[in-house]
Structure formats: C-alpha cells, structure tokens
Amino acid sequence: MQTISLLLLLICATCRIASSIKDGLLPNGNFEYGPKPSEMKGTKVVSPKAIPNWEISGVVEYIKSGQKQGDMLLIVPEGAFAVRLGNDALIKQTMKVIKGMFYSLTFSAARTCAQEERLNVSVSPNYEKNDYGLFPIQTMYSSNGWDSYAWAFQADEPLIEISIHNPGVEEDAACGPLIDSVALKTLYPPKRTPANLLKNGNFEEGPYIFPNTSWGVLIPPHIEDDHSPLPGWIIESLKAVKYIDSEHFSVPEGKRAIELVAGKESALAQVVKTTIGRSYVLSFTVGDANNACEGSMVVEAFAGKNTVKASYQSKGKGGFKRAILAFKAESSRTRIMFYSTFYTMKSDNSGSLCGPVLDDVKLLSVRKLHHV
DSSP states (O other), X not given: OHHHHHHHHHHHHHHXXXXXXXXXXXXXXXXXXXXXXXXXXXXXXXXXXXXXXXXXXXXXXXXXXXXXXXXXXXXXXXXXXXXXXXXXXXXXXXXXXXXTOEEEEEEEEEOOSOXXXXXEEEEETOTTTTOEEEEEOOSOOSTTXXXXXXXXXXXXXXXEEEEEEOOOOOSSTTOSOEEEEEXXXXXXXXXXXXXXXXXXXXXXXXXXXXXXXXXXXXXXXXXXXXXXXXXXXXXXXSSOEEEEETXXXXXXXXXXXXXOOSGGGSOXXXXXXXXXXXXXXXXXXXXXOSSSOEEEEEEEEEEXXXXXXXXXXXXXXXXXXXXXXXXXXXXXXEXXXXXXXXXXXXXXXXXXXXXXXXXXXXXXXXXXXXXX
C-alpha cells in the first residue's frame, strides 16, 4: 500500500509540473515587479537579479510609463513598467517546459533612440539546433510605436533558458529598445484532414496574442527561425506577416487570420503533397481587418505555376470575399503561396503599414468540391 501511495504521489507531482505550463505571461513577464531603490542608479539596474524572476547583464534600465528622454515620452503598452536594453544588454529567465514540445515566444518591443535597433532572441540548451532569432525593429507597423513579435522553438530539455539580447553598441550606452510583456504558448503541430489538404488553413493555431493590445503579432520571415510560430506555414519573404485576432480586428472565419502588411515582401507559403495530373481547387477568403486600411487591394495566390489575382476594394471597416484557383498538379509537391500586390498604409495619418486579410484557406481534390 505504501508503494502504491508513493507512486500515486509521484504521478500527481508530475501532473502538477506539467499543468503549471500555461499559455500566457512568463513570471513577471510584464516587469511590474521591479528592483529595490538600492539596486538602481537613476533608471539603470545595477544588480544582476534585481528584477524578480529575471537575470540581467549589460546596460538595463527600468522604465516607468510616461518617463521622458529629452523630448521623447516613453510609453509602456501594458501596466506601468518596462525595461530598456542598452549596450550589450541581456535579460533571461529559466522555465520548466515539456521536452520535445513546440513553443512560441511573444514579446512587445518599441524602438527609442538608436539608429539600427535589433534584438537577438534565443533558447538554451538547444545547442545542436542553435535556436535563435534576430529581429530588426526599424519598421514599425502599429501607430503607437509598439509592436509584438513571435518566435518559435522546440524544447530540447525540460529546463530551458529564454534570453532577449540587444547586441548593439551605441555612443549613448542607454540607447536601445524597450521590452514589455513576454509570454509563452504551447504550439500543437496541425495535421491535414479529409476536408483540407493544407495544415492550419484557418490559422487558428499560432502564437500568443496579448489580450490587452490591439496591434496583433508580427511573425518574422522564415530565414529568422527554424520553427514557424504559425504551424504549417512558412513566411517566405523579407518582411513579417501580422497575426490578428477577432477580439481586435475583423476576422472572416474563426478567431484568427493573417494580415499581409508589406506588399510582395510579405509572403506566406506551404508545400503540400499532390498527385501529378489530378485536378485541385484552392479557395481562400480575402478581406480587410476593420483597421482603417482603405483602397484597392489585391492578393496573388500561387499553386505551383498557376496563379490568380483576387482583388478587394476596402473601405477599412471590415468585409471579405471568397476567391478560387483551379489547377492540375504538375508535381508530387506543390507550393501554395500568397502575397499582397501593393503596399498599403492606414488612412489615419499614422503612416502605419497595413494590408489585406487572408483566412480560411482550403485545398481539395476536384472530386471533393462540395467542401469548398
């Protein structure tokens, strides 16, 4: 009986560890708990473990919302505090995860005074995979100067260390990006179904979106990460695509969709198995996100060498239409790809990039047309 009780106790302990991995902010992921006054010199944090749950190195500042830097007012998107990563600054946190599982890290960042601001996000110990992502943050897509970014990885060990590093060195040592709201989400790789040959065609599986932000999440190009934060899809371009939710945007179907925010530089692709000579139909929805993105929009869809241009006249207030591309497979593997023909900017004078929304993408063999 004692042996059985001990075994049950061990099983329950394991359950508690596994269930403690929840989607959302890391412990003190929004930096609302800060250093003691004795651990700061002005705004600079001088002790490596002064910020609860985090370890720091380099020039790290603890910033309060509304703080001024010269003529610039520093805004914090969530809560009252954020950190600024100056010269060679790094923040890191150790997390318990499930070995072998896929995860997406979402964080919010804003540039301040450096000319070429970028961030290096990494996870250790993923030595063999050399897991890291480099995020240039010169291009801002939101009107308030803050953007959220996603990056994905596969956990090699049950204990990992997540790091965000500013590799830049500026004349002003404090210059560098602001960081706020760091979150983790478990990703479940989707499978193809009889109703759709494409994986994650409705984009429901993807990175964590902060509930109190209204600018979506940027998913970087595939050259910047080995595992896509948008399972099943490759960001096959130089610029990011934006992951949006129905709580803050107009989404044609379900709760998630993609906004193609950078013209032909913002392309989305997936390679799918096909049978040579068989007929297929690719169908998808094009619309606008109800975010003041107005004007003529065109989404170009490709299936191998076949293409169609789906035009959409946006009033910036939501709406969508369905488009279809019928083709015969010329290869056993067909590349499905989408991009926006034009660059579009919001009509609110913010200068923010925007674009058409893509959702509910389906690929079916011709004998299953009734599902389209």
